Amino acid sequence: MGSQQHVRDIKSGSPLPYTDDIRAYRKEYAEALDAQDPLRNFRDEFIIPSKKDLRRKTLAVDESNEASDEKSIYFCGNSLGVQPRSTQKYIEQYLRTWATKGVTGHFVPHDDQLLPPFVDVDSAASKLMASVVGAAQSEVAVMGTLTANLHLLMASFYRPTKEKYKIILEGKAFPSDHYAVESQLRHHNFDPKDGMVLIEPRDLDQPTLSTDQIIKVIDDNASSTALVLLSAIQFYTGQYFDIERITAHAHSKDILIGWDCAHAAGNVDLQLHDWNVDFAAWCNYKYLNSGPGGIAGLFVHERHGSVDEKQPESDDTFRPRLSGWWGGDIKTRFNMENKFLPQPGAAGFQLSNPSVLDINAVVASLEIFNRATMKEVRQKSLNITGYLEHLLMKYPLDAAPEDKPFTLITPSNPAERGAQLSLRLQPGLLDNVLHCLEEKGVVIDERKPDVVRVAPAPLYNTYTEVWEFCQIFLQACKEAVKAR
Ligand SMILES: Cc1ncc(COP(=O)(O)O)c(C=O)c1O
Ligand SMILES: Nc1ccccc1C(=O)C[C@H](N)C(=O)O
Numbered sequence: 171m172g173s174q175q176h177v178r179d180i181k182s183g184s185p186l187p188y189t190d191d192i193r194a195y196r197k198e199y200a201e202a203l204d205a206q207d208p209l210r211n212f213r214d215e216f217i218i219p220s221k222k223d224l225r226r227k228t229l230a231v232d233e234s235n236e237a238s239d240e241k242s243i244y245f246c247g248n249s250l251g252v253q254p255r256s257t258q259k260y261i262e263q264y265l266r267t268w269a270t271k272g273v274t275g276h277f278v279p280h281d282d283q284l285l286p287p288f289v290d291v292d293s294a295a296s297k298l299m300a301s302v303v304g305a306a307q308s309e310v311a312v313m314g315t316l317t318a319n320l321h322l323l324m325a326s327f328y329r330p331t332k333e334k335y336k337i338i339l340e341g342k343a344f345p346s347d348h349y350a351v352e353s354q355l356r357h358h359n360f361d362p363k364d365g366m367v368l369i370e371p372r373d374l375d376q377p378t379l380s381t382d383q384i385i386k387v388i389d390d391n392a393s394s395t396a397l398v399l400l401s402a403i404q405f406y407t408g409q410y411f412d413i414e415r416i417t418a419h420a421h422s423k424d425i426l427i428g429w430d431c432a433h434a435a436g437n438v439d440l441q442l443h444d445w446n447v448d449f450a451a452w453c454n455y456k457y458l459n460s461g462p463g464g465i466a467g468l469f470v471h472e473r474h475g476s477v478d479e480k481q482p483e484s485d486d487t488f489r490p491r492l493s494g495w496w497g498g499d500i501k502t503r504f505n506m507e508n509k510f511l512p513q514p515g516a517a518g519f520q521l522s523n524p525s526v527l528d529i530n531a532v533v534a535s536l537e538i539f540n541r542a543t544m545k546e547v548r549q550k551s552l553n554i555t556g557y558l559e560h561l562l563m564k565y566p567l568d569a570a571p572e573d574k575p576f577t578l579i580t581p582s583n584p585a586e587r588g589a590q591l592s593l594r595l596q597p598g599l600l601d602n603v604l605h606c607l608e609e610k611g612v613v614i615d616e617r618k619p620d621v622v623r624v625a626p627a628p629l630y631n632t633y634t635e636v637w638e639f640c641q642i643f644l645q646a647c648k649e650a651v652k653a654r
Contacts, residue, residue, distance in 0.1 A: 398425055
């Protein structure tokens, strides 16, 4: 099959039919894929660090050169997404509103403002967030930070009894999640050694977890488990778990389940509502490009968020929670009567008035996402990450095994991964490979001692970058093997 046929197949949204046709390994093929990419114009919405800027010891950005400077190959949106061009405009607008309106900026709408008055920016953000994670607006709040939100949600959803008190999580969960669970158990006077049930990979060389294994751990601990907390996409392996099936299974055992969507939000087309997830939390600084440590997001399924207006605490479906004034009824919030009536839905979990500065950055990015659908973003992601895998594993056609001193630890089934591929290098190669990549202006990240994570972000990365990355990476591997 010729390269034009491949391109047509990609355009029609069908799975990319890779072949060993020599033409498909040429740069022109990657360029043709870019030319046909329906999302190609989104790249212009982002500032990709240039190679020159990355090398510079100072921050000076010479804007006149920005367009002409050669861009880095930035495949690190799984750790920190790049800056949308519009972020600066939103933040300047916020600074101007604060400077010129002072406290009146809280309440008075002004015609030229990009966002509503300060007190309403949280709902402007949740409105844009809802479709990105597959939720109703009322199920989403843009607030806090990921780990703090996990604690808040566990305060609501982890209600242990003497019999049912365990929390199931991955053995290799991101450390912050591990610490959050450990400290929740201690907070309730349980011993984490007994109360934390860790799902460990069976094979350390291929450290993914099968759905059957997860389900078996749930079954084995069903009578003593209060909560399951898993990551939607595993930060290390890039594995995308079967959220719908695992959630349904936990529910069938009368266990609540929450999902850490840090590596999934803005990456895959989550359907948190339809999958009946109890709660979820994520940060917005990875695939959602809202800046380091920026304001985060959480989801509470609508069945947990209802409020009886008169007697919220006696409503059966009311979730007990740690509260603050911003979660309270908007109409009475400023009455200072100390009668807490939570807002329905996820907004009722808010504590403080949010940082408007931070929310501006989230909104700037979400507005870009809302110009596409997550289905389209995911389709490009499947194609571009599939192309990356294909080139890494098959190119060049005459490659000897020693030319490929790495294995893929991310599942090769596209349905079981997002944008990221994690590659395990043979021992002793990592530092030299990283050095070569840095020299060539490639930004990826490493997990010591031997794993690199490579994540093309569908809204700003190109097929041509994938092609270039593979040339550089494979050459870097060759040189590292020689130097070993
Ligand atoms: C899965 C996961 N959980 C937790 C964190 C920590 O998040 P934060 O520092 O924003 O609380 C991260 C990223 O840093 C992460 O990837
Ligand atoms: N927030 C950070 C601050 C400093 C360095 C890394 C991070 C990350 O987010 C790491 C990310 N969670 C990861 O999966 O590697």
